[in-house]
Amino acid sequence: MRRMAQPHSERYWSDVETWDRERIATLQLTSLQQQLARVGERSTFYRRQWADLGFDPRDIRELSDLRALPTVRKSDYVDSLAEDGPWGSMLAAPLDDVVRVHFSSGTTSAPTPVCWTAPDIRRWTELYARAAYGQGVRRSDVYQVLFGFAWFVGGLGVTTAYSEIGATVIPGGSSETERQIDVMARYGTTAVSGTPSFMLHLAETAERLGRPLTENRVRRIQVGGEPGGAVPQTRAFIERAWGAKVFDGYGSLEFQPIAWECEEQAGGHIAEDFAFAEVVDIETGEPVPDGTPGVLVLTHLDKQATPFVRWWTGDVVVRSTEPCACGRTLARLPGGVRGRGDDMLVIRGVNLFPSAVEAVVRGFPGASGEHQLVIDSSTKDPATGFPTGIKLRAELPSDDPGAADRLARAIRTELTVRCVVEPVPFGTLERSTHKSRRVVHEA
Structure with missing residues:
Protein backbone atom coordinates (compact mmCIF):
# COMPACT_ATOMS: atom_id res chain seq x y z
CA MET A 1 0.00 0.00 0.00
CA ARG A 338 -7.62 42.05 -10.76
CA GLY A 339 -7.62 41.63 -14.55
CA ARG A 340 -5.36 41.02 -17.50
CA GLY A 341 -3.36 43.87 -18.92
CA ASP A 342 -4.53 43.04 -22.44
CA ASP A 343 -8.19 42.88 -21.28
CA MET A 344 -8.11 46.31 -19.69
CA LEU A 345 -10.40 48.88 -21.34
CA VAL A 346 -9.61 52.58 -21.10
CA ILE A 347 -12.85 54.58 -21.10
CA ARG A 348 -12.24 58.34 -21.09
CA GLY A 349 -9.17 57.88 -18.89
CA VAL A 350 -10.75 55.28 -16.60
CA ASN A 351 -9.05 51.87 -16.49
CA LEU A 352 -11.73 49.20 -16.49
CA PHE A 353 -11.34 45.45 -16.08
CA PRO A 354 -14.14 42.97 -16.91
CA SER A 355 -13.97 41.63 -13.34
CA ALA A 356 -15.11 45.04 -12.04
CA VAL A 357 -18.20 44.87 -14.25
CA GLU A 358 -18.85 41.32 -13.06
CA ALA A 359 -18.82 42.51 -9.45
CA VAL A 360 -21.61 45.01 -10.16
CA VAL A 361 -23.73 42.56 -12.17
CA ARG A 362 -23.43 39.76 -9.61
CA GLY A 363 -24.57 42.14 -6.87
CA PHE A 364 -27.51 43.58 -8.83
CA PRO A 365 -30.89 42.45 -7.40
CA GLY A 366 -32.88 40.19 -9.70
CA ALA A 367 -30.12 39.61 -12.27
CA SER A 368 -29.09 36.04 -13.05
CA GLY A 369 -25.46 37.15 -13.02
CA GLU A 370 -24.82 36.02 -16.60
CA HIS A 371 -23.53 38.84 -18.79
CA GLN A 372 -21.28 39.86 -21.68
CA LEU A 373 -19.27 42.98 -22.38
CA VAL A 374 -19.93 43.74 -26.03
CA ILE A 375 -17.25 45.55 -28.03
CA ASP A 376 -18.82 47.19 -31.09
CA SER A 377 -19.21 50.61 -32.67
CA SER A 378 -22.19 51.69 -30.57
CA THR A 379 -20.07 53.07 -27.70
CA LYS A 380 -17.15 54.47 -29.72
CA ASP A 381 -16.50 58.03 -30.79
CA PRO A 382 -17.15 58.01 -34.58
CA ALA A 383 -14.32 60.47 -35.20
CA THR A 384 -11.54 58.90 -33.13
CA GLY A 385 -12.72 55.32 -32.68
CA PHE A 386 -11.98 55.55 -28.94
CA PRO A 387 -14.56 54.07 -26.53
CA THR A 388 -16.79 56.53 -24.73
CA GLY A 389 -18.61 53.93 -22.64
CA ILE A 390 -19.40 50.24 -22.47
CA LYS A 391 -22.20 48.04 -23.77
CA LEU A 392 -23.42 45.33 -21.43
CA ARG A 393 -25.67 42.42 -22.37
CA ALA A 394 -27.21 41.02 -19.18
CA GLU A 395 -29.95 38.57 -18.19
CA LEU A 396 -32.56 40.62 -16.36
CA PRO A 397 -36.15 39.89 -15.24
CA SER A 398 -38.56 40.27 -18.20
CA ASP A 399 -41.29 41.63 -15.91
CA ASP A 400 -39.09 44.52 -14.71
CA PRO A 401 -38.73 47.04 -17.59
CA GLY A 402 -36.73 49.46 -15.45
CA ALA A 403 -34.01 46.96 -14.51
CA ALA A 404 -31.75 47.84 -17.45
CA ASP A 405 -31.72 51.55 -16.59
CA ARG A 406 -31.04 50.83 -12.91
CA LEU A 407 -28.16 48.52 -13.79
CA ALA A 408 -26.69 51.15 -16.13
CA ARG A 409 -26.90 53.72 -13.31
CA ALA A 410 -25.29 51.29 -10.87
CA ILE A 411 -22.35 50.80 -13.22
CA ARG A 412 -22.03 54.54 -13.76
CA THR A 413 -22.05 55.08 -9.98
CA GLU A 414 -19.63 52.26 -9.12
CA LEU A 415 -17.24 52.42 -12.06
CA THR A 416 -17.68 56.02 -13.31
CA VAL A 417 -18.22 54.95 -16.92
CA ARG A 418 -21.24 55.35 -19.18
CA CYS A 419 -23.02 52.05 -19.82
CA VAL A 420 -25.65 50.94 -22.31
CA VAL A 421 -27.44 47.85 -21.01
CA GLU A 422 -29.06 45.41 -23.43
CA PRO A 423 -31.43 43.22 -21.35
CA VAL A 424 -32.02 39.65 -22.46
CA PRO A 425 -34.28 36.96 -20.90
CA PHE A 426 -32.96 34.46 -18.39
CA GLY A 427 -31.30 31.50 -20.08
CA THR A 428 -30.35 33.45 -23.22
CA LEU A 429 -26.60 33.57 -22.71
CA GLU A 430 -24.61 30.39 -23.12
CA ARG A 431 -23.51 28.72 -19.89
CA SER A 432 -19.95 27.47 -19.74
CA THR A 433 -18.60 24.31 -18.14
CA HIS A 434 -15.05 25.59 -18.50
CA LYS A 435 -14.19 29.30 -18.86
CA SER A 436 -16.89 31.82 -19.64
CA ARG A 437 -16.42 34.25 -22.53
CA ARG A 438 -17.27 37.58 -20.94
CA VAL A 439 -15.90 39.92 -23.62
CA VAL A 440 -17.30 39.55 -27.15
CA HIS A 441 -16.40 41.52 -30.27
CA GLU A 442 -19.19 42.24 -32.72
CA ALA A 443 -19.24 44.18 -35.98
Missing part, protein backbone atom coordinates in the same frame (compact mmCIF):
# COMPACT_ATOMS: atom_id res chain seq x y z
CA ARG A 2 1.37 3.43 -0.96
CA ARG A 3 2.37 5.57 1.96
CA MET A 4 0.85 9.05 1.95
CA ALA A 5 3.02 12.11 2.41
CA GLN A 6 2.95 13.45 5.94
CA PRO A 7 1.98 17.09 6.62
CA HIS A 8 4.32 19.22 8.70
CA SER A 9 1.63 19.87 11.33
CA GLU A 10 -2.10 19.75 11.86
CA ARG A 11 -2.41 23.18 10.25
CA TYR A 12 0.46 23.45 7.75
CA TRP A 13 1.52 21.04 5.03
CA SER A 14 5.07 22.43 4.83
CA ASP A 15 7.21 24.32 7.35
CA VAL A 16 8.22 26.82 4.64
CA GLU A 17 4.73 28.32 4.93
CA THR A 18 5.71 29.98 8.23
CA TRP A 19 9.33 30.94 7.60
CA ASP A 20 10.27 34.55 8.32
CA ARG A 21 10.73 36.85 5.33
CA GLU A 22 14.51 36.90 5.61
CA ARG A 23 14.72 33.12 5.48
CA ILE A 24 12.38 33.02 2.46
CA ALA A 25 14.56 35.58 0.65
CA THR A 26 17.71 33.58 1.41
CA LEU A 27 16.13 30.43 0.00
CA GLN A 28 14.99 32.31 -3.10
CA LEU A 29 18.43 33.75 -3.80
CA THR A 30 20.20 30.42 -3.38
CA SER A 31 17.62 28.64 -5.53
CA LEU A 32 17.73 31.39 -8.16
CA GLN A 33 21.51 31.21 -8.47
CA GLN A 34 21.41 27.45 -8.93
CA GLN A 35 18.46 27.60 -11.34
CA LEU A 36 19.98 30.26 -13.60
CA ALA A 37 23.26 28.37 -13.81
CA ARG A 38 21.41 25.22 -14.87
CA VAL A 39 19.06 26.97 -17.29
CA GLY A 40 21.91 28.91 -18.90
CA GLU A 41 23.72 25.65 -19.54
CA ARG A 42 20.79 23.54 -20.79
CA SER A 43 18.34 25.90 -22.55
CA THR A 44 19.36 27.06 -26.02
CA PHE A 45 16.95 30.01 -25.85
CA TYR A 46 18.33 31.46 -22.63
CA ARG A 47 21.96 30.66 -23.46
CA ARG A 48 21.66 32.70 -26.67
CA GLN A 49 19.67 35.52 -25.08
CA TRP A 50 22.07 35.92 -22.20
CA ALA A 51 25.13 35.75 -24.42
CA ASP A 52 23.72 38.60 -26.53
CA LEU A 53 23.14 40.62 -23.35
CA GLY A 54 26.54 39.81 -21.86
CA PHE A 55 24.81 38.32 -18.85
CA ASP A 56 26.47 35.66 -16.70
CA PRO A 57 24.30 33.82 -14.12
CA ARG A 58 27.18 34.22 -11.67
CA ASP A 59 26.45 37.95 -11.73
CA ILE A 60 23.38 37.36 -9.55
CA ARG A 61 24.31 38.51 -6.05
CA GLU A 62 20.93 39.85 -4.96
CA LEU A 63 17.37 39.11 -6.01
CA SER A 64 17.10 42.58 -7.54
CA ASP A 65 19.93 41.70 -9.96
CA LEU A 66 17.41 39.60 -11.89
CA ARG A 67 16.01 42.83 -13.34
CA ALA A 68 19.03 43.00 -15.63
CA LEU A 69 17.20 40.44 -17.77
CA PRO A 70 14.26 41.27 -20.06
CA THR A 71 10.82 39.84 -19.47
CA VAL A 72 9.84 36.85 -21.59
CA ARG A 73 6.36 36.84 -23.10
CA LYS A 74 4.06 34.36 -24.78
CA SER A 75 5.15 35.60 -28.20
CA ASP A 76 8.78 34.78 -27.31
CA TYR A 77 7.77 31.26 -26.36
CA VAL A 78 5.76 30.80 -29.56
CA ASP A 79 8.78 31.99 -31.56
CA SER A 80 11.04 29.51 -29.73
CA LEU A 81 8.71 26.68 -30.70
CA ALA A 82 8.75 27.73 -34.33
CA GLU A 83 12.53 28.03 -34.28
CA ASP A 84 13.19 24.60 -32.81
CA GLY A 85 9.94 22.62 -33.07
CA PRO A 86 8.08 20.87 -31.80
CA TRP A 87 9.40 21.23 -28.24
CA GLY A 88 11.11 24.61 -28.52
CA SER A 89 14.49 26.04 -27.65
CA MET A 90 13.44 26.87 -24.06
CA LEU A 91 13.38 23.17 -23.16
CA ALA A 92 16.07 22.58 -20.52
CA ALA A 93 15.84 18.82 -20.02
CA PRO A 94 16.47 15.82 -22.30
CA LEU A 95 13.25 14.67 -23.97
CA ASP A 96 13.82 11.23 -22.40
CA ASP A 97 13.29 12.88 -19.00
CA VAL A 98 9.98 14.52 -19.97
CA VAL A 99 7.08 12.54 -18.51
CA ARG A 100 4.15 14.97 -18.98
CA VAL A 101 3.07 17.52 -21.58
CA HIS A 102 0.10 19.88 -21.34
CA PHE A 103 -1.02 22.38 -23.96
CA SER A 104 -2.48 25.87 -23.99
CA SER A 105 -6.04 26.37 -25.20
CA GLY A 106 -4.87 27.87 -28.47
CA THR A 107 -7.22 30.87 -28.19
CA THR A 108 -4.49 33.46 -28.92
CA SER A 109 -2.02 31.31 -30.88
CA ALA A 110 -1.43 27.72 -31.93
CA PRO A 111 -1.62 25.38 -28.89
CA THR A 112 1.74 25.51 -27.11
CA PRO A 113 3.26 22.62 -25.13
CA VAL A 114 4.73 22.92 -21.65
CA CYS A 115 6.73 19.96 -20.32
CA TRP A 116 7.37 18.37 -16.93
CA THR A 117 9.97 15.90 -15.65
CA ALA A 118 9.17 13.41 -12.88
CA PRO A 119 10.62 15.76 -10.21
CA ASP A 120 8.56 18.60 -11.71
CA ILE A 121 5.40 16.51 -11.31
CA ARG A 122 6.27 15.64 -7.70
CA ARG A 123 6.84 19.32 -6.98
CA TRP A 124 3.54 20.26 -8.65
CA THR A 125 1.70 17.64 -6.59
CA GLU A 126 3.24 18.84 -3.33
CA LEU A 127 2.30 22.46 -4.00
CA TYR A 128 -1.32 21.61 -4.84
CA ALA A 129 -1.52 19.39 -1.76
CA ARG A 130 -0.21 22.26 0.34
CA ALA A 131 -2.96 24.50 -1.03
CA ALA A 132 -5.77 22.01 -0.43
CA TYR A 133 -4.51 21.18 3.06
CA GLY A 134 -4.45 24.90 3.89
CA GLN A 135 -8.13 25.05 2.93
CA GLY A 136 -8.97 22.33 5.41
CA VAL A 137 -9.06 19.26 3.15
CA ARG A 138 -8.12 16.06 4.98
CA ARG A 139 -8.02 12.29 4.40
CA SER A 140 -11.66 11.96 5.47
CA ASP A 141 -12.87 14.11 2.54
CA VAL A 142 -14.57 12.85 -0.61
CA TYR A 143 -13.26 15.10 -3.35
CA GLN A 144 -14.85 15.50 -6.80
CA VAL A 145 -12.74 17.04 -9.56
CA LEU A 146 -14.85 19.31 -11.75
CA PHE A 147 -11.99 20.72 -13.79
CA GLY A 148 -11.67 19.41 -17.32
CA PHE A 149 -9.15 16.72 -18.22
CA ALA A 150 -9.02 17.05 -22.01
CA TRP A 151 -5.80 19.04 -22.62
CA PHE A 152 -6.54 21.37 -19.67
CA VAL A 153 -3.71 21.53 -17.14
CA GLY A 154 -5.71 21.82 -13.90
CA GLY A 155 -7.60 18.52 -13.67
CA LEU A 156 -4.67 16.14 -13.32
CA GLY A 157 -2.83 18.50 -10.97
CA VAL A 158 -5.56 18.58 -8.35
CA THR A 159 -6.30 14.86 -8.79
CA THR A 160 -2.78 13.83 -7.81
CA ALA A 161 -2.59 16.41 -5.02
CA TYR A 162 -5.77 15.39 -3.21
CA SER A 163 -4.71 11.77 -3.57
CA GLU A 164 -1.43 12.75 -1.89
CA ILE A 165 -3.38 14.06 1.09
CA GLY A 166 -5.28 10.78 1.14
CA ALA A 167 -8.75 12.03 0.25
CA THR A 168 -11.13 9.81 -1.72
CA VAL A 169 -10.89 11.30 -5.23
CA ILE A 170 -13.62 11.18 -7.90
CA PRO A 171 -12.21 12.55 -11.22
CA GLY A 172 -15.49 13.75 -12.71
CA GLY A 173 -14.37 16.37 -15.22
CA SER A 174 -16.45 19.26 -16.52
CA SER A 175 -19.25 17.60 -18.47
CA GLU A 176 -22.41 15.53 -17.79
CA THR A 177 -23.79 18.13 -15.40
CA GLU A 178 -26.72 16.09 -14.08
CA ARG A 179 -24.51 13.07 -13.47
CA GLN A 180 -22.10 15.24 -11.48
CA ILE A 181 -24.98 16.38 -9.28
CA ASP A 182 -26.15 12.80 -8.78
CA VAL A 183 -22.65 11.61 -7.84
CA MET A 184 -22.27 14.40 -5.29
CA ALA A 185 -25.49 13.40 -3.57
CA ARG A 186 -25.03 9.63 -3.85
CA TYR A 187 -21.42 9.42 -2.66
CA GLY A 188 -21.36 12.25 -0.14
CA THR A 189 -18.88 14.54 -1.87
CA THR A 190 -17.47 17.05 0.64
CA ALA A 191 -15.03 19.06 -1.51
CA VAL A 192 -14.98 20.04 -5.19
CA SER A 193 -12.91 22.17 -7.55
CA GLY A 194 -13.60 23.73 -10.94
CA THR A 195 -14.08 27.03 -12.71
CA PRO A 196 -16.48 29.58 -11.18
CA SER A 197 -18.57 29.32 -14.36
CA PHE A 198 -19.10 25.59 -13.89
CA MET A 199 -19.90 26.03 -10.19
CA LEU A 200 -22.63 28.51 -11.15
CA HIS A 201 -23.90 26.30 -13.96
CA LEU A 202 -24.13 23.30 -11.63
CA ALA A 203 -26.02 25.34 -9.04
CA GLU A 204 -28.47 26.67 -11.63
CA THR A 205 -29.08 23.19 -13.06
CA ALA A 206 -29.54 21.64 -9.61
CA GLU A 207 -32.08 24.31 -8.67
CA ARG A 208 -34.01 23.66 -11.88
CA LEU A 209 -34.04 19.92 -11.11
CA GLY A 210 -35.35 20.55 -7.61
CA ARG A 211 -32.09 19.28 -6.09
CA PRO A 212 -30.52 22.41 -4.55
CA LEU A 213 -26.83 21.95 -3.81
CA THR A 214 -27.28 23.34 -0.31
CA GLU A 215 -28.74 19.92 0.52
CA ASN A 216 -25.45 18.18 -0.33
CA ARG A 217 -22.43 17.65 1.92
CA VAL A 218 -20.03 19.84 -0.09
CA ARG A 219 -18.43 22.37 2.25
CA ARG A 220 -15.26 23.40 0.39
CA ILE A 221 -15.06 24.67 -3.19
CA GLN A 222 -11.72 25.45 -4.80
CA VAL A 223 -12.10 27.56 -7.95
CA GLY A 224 -9.63 28.66 -10.58
CA GLY A 225 -9.17 29.38 -14.27
CA GLU A 226 -11.21 32.62 -14.10
CA PRO A 227 -11.17 35.76 -11.95
CA GLY A 228 -14.63 35.05 -10.49
CA GLY A 229 -13.35 33.47 -7.28
CA ALA A 230 -11.66 36.75 -6.35
CA VAL A 231 -14.75 38.85 -7.11
CA PRO A 232 -16.56 39.17 -3.74
CA GLN A 233 -20.01 39.25 -5.32
CA THR A 234 -19.35 36.14 -7.41
CA ARG A 235 -17.83 34.31 -4.45
CA ALA A 236 -20.89 35.17 -2.35
CA PHE A 237 -23.19 34.07 -5.18
CA ILE A 238 -21.54 30.62 -5.31
CA GLU A 239 -21.37 30.26 -1.54
CA ARG A 240 -25.09 30.93 -1.17
CA ALA A 241 -25.99 28.53 -3.96
CA TRP A 242 -23.83 25.71 -2.56
CA GLY A 243 -23.88 26.43 1.17
CA ALA A 244 -20.11 26.01 1.07
CA LYS A 245 -16.92 28.05 1.42
CA VAL A 246 -15.20 29.17 -1.80
CA PHE A 247 -11.40 29.43 -2.10
CA ASP A 248 -9.81 31.27 -4.99
CA GLY A 249 -6.89 29.64 -6.77
CA TYR A 250 -4.50 31.07 -9.30
CA GLY A 251 -2.27 29.17 -11.68
CA SER A 252 -1.40 29.01 -15.36
CA LEU A 253 -0.11 26.52 -17.86
CA GLU A 254 3.39 27.91 -17.45
CA PHE A 255 3.31 28.08 -13.64
CA GLN A 256 1.35 25.49 -11.65
CA PRO A 257 0.31 26.62 -9.11
CA ILE A 258 1.01 30.30 -8.37
CA ALA A 259 -1.15 31.23 -5.37
CA TRP A 260 -4.06 29.68 -3.48
CA GLU A 261 -6.17 30.96 -0.61
CA CYS A 262 -6.16 29.50 2.90
CA GLU A 263 -9.20 29.24 5.16
CA GLU A 264 -8.98 32.99 5.90
CA GLN A 265 -9.93 33.76 2.26
CA ALA A 266 -7.68 36.84 2.38
CA GLY A 267 -5.83 36.44 -0.91
CA GLY A 268 -3.83 33.60 -2.38
CA HIS A 269 -0.49 32.73 -0.77
CA ILE A 270 2.24 32.76 -3.41
CA ALA A 271 4.32 29.58 -3.65
CA GLU A 272 7.46 31.64 -3.03
CA ASP A 273 9.75 28.64 -2.69
CA PHE A 274 8.74 27.62 -6.23
CA ALA A 275 8.49 30.96 -8.02
CA PHE A 276 10.14 34.33 -7.47
CA ALA A 277 7.46 36.99 -7.93
CA GLU A 278 7.90 40.57 -9.08
CA VAL A 279 5.10 43.10 -9.52
CA VAL A 280 5.96 45.74 -12.11
CA ASP A 281 4.44 48.78 -13.78
CA ILE A 282 2.53 47.76 -16.90
CA GLU A 283 4.11 50.55 -18.97
CA THR A 284 7.67 50.92 -17.65
CA GLY A 285 8.35 47.42 -16.32
CA GLU A 286 9.80 48.96 -13.16
CA PRO A 287 8.92 47.41 -9.77
CA VAL A 288 6.00 48.88 -7.86
CA PRO A 289 5.67 48.91 -4.06
CA ASP A 290 3.47 46.45 -2.22
CA GLY A 291 -0.16 47.56 -2.28
CA THR A 292 0.15 49.05 -5.78
CA PRO A 293 -1.41 47.29 -8.80
CA GLY A 294 1.03 45.97 -11.36
CA VAL A 295 1.72 43.05 -13.68
CA LEU A 296 3.00 39.85 -12.10
CA VAL A 297 6.35 38.62 -13.45
CA LEU A 298 7.44 35.13 -12.38
CA THR A 299 10.68 33.13 -12.42
CA HIS A 300 10.87 29.40 -11.74
CA LEU A 301 13.21 28.50 -8.90
CA ASP A 302 13.46 24.77 -9.56
CA LYS A 303 11.43 23.82 -12.67
CA GLN A 304 13.45 21.44 -14.84
CA ALA A 305 11.72 20.73 -18.16
CA THR A 306 10.32 24.07 -19.37
CA PRO A 307 11.65 26.77 -17.04
CA PHE A 308 10.67 30.41 -17.47
CA VAL A 309 12.81 33.35 -16.37
CA ARG A 310 10.98 36.66 -15.85
CA TRP A 311 7.76 35.41 -17.43
CA TRP A 312 5.30 38.24 -18.12
CA THR A 313 2.00 36.76 -16.94
CA GLY A 314 -0.04 39.76 -18.12
CA ASP A 315 -2.09 39.46 -14.92
CA VAL A 316 -2.64 42.58 -12.83
CA VAL A 317 -2.30 41.93 -9.09
CA VAL A 318 -1.55 43.64 -5.79
CA ARG A 319 1.00 42.01 -3.49
CA SER A 320 1.11 42.09 0.30
CA THR A 321 3.86 40.72 2.53
CA GLU A 322 1.87 41.34 5.69
CA PRO A 323 1.46 38.07 7.65
CA CYS A 324 -1.91 36.39 7.21
CA ALA A 325 -4.19 35.69 10.18
CA CYS A 326 -3.62 31.98 9.45
CA GLY A 327 0.03 32.36 10.49
CA ARG A 328 1.51 31.92 7.01
CA THR A 329 4.23 34.39 6.05
CA LEU A 330 4.25 33.75 2.30
CA ALA A 331 3.32 36.86 0.32
CA ARG A 332 -0.33 37.12 -0.68
CA LEU A 333 -2.34 38.51 -3.58
CA PRO A 334 -5.33 40.24 -1.93
CA GLY A 335 -8.18 40.41 -4.40
CA GLY A 336 -6.57 37.76 -6.61
CA VAL A 337 -6.09 38.62 -10.25
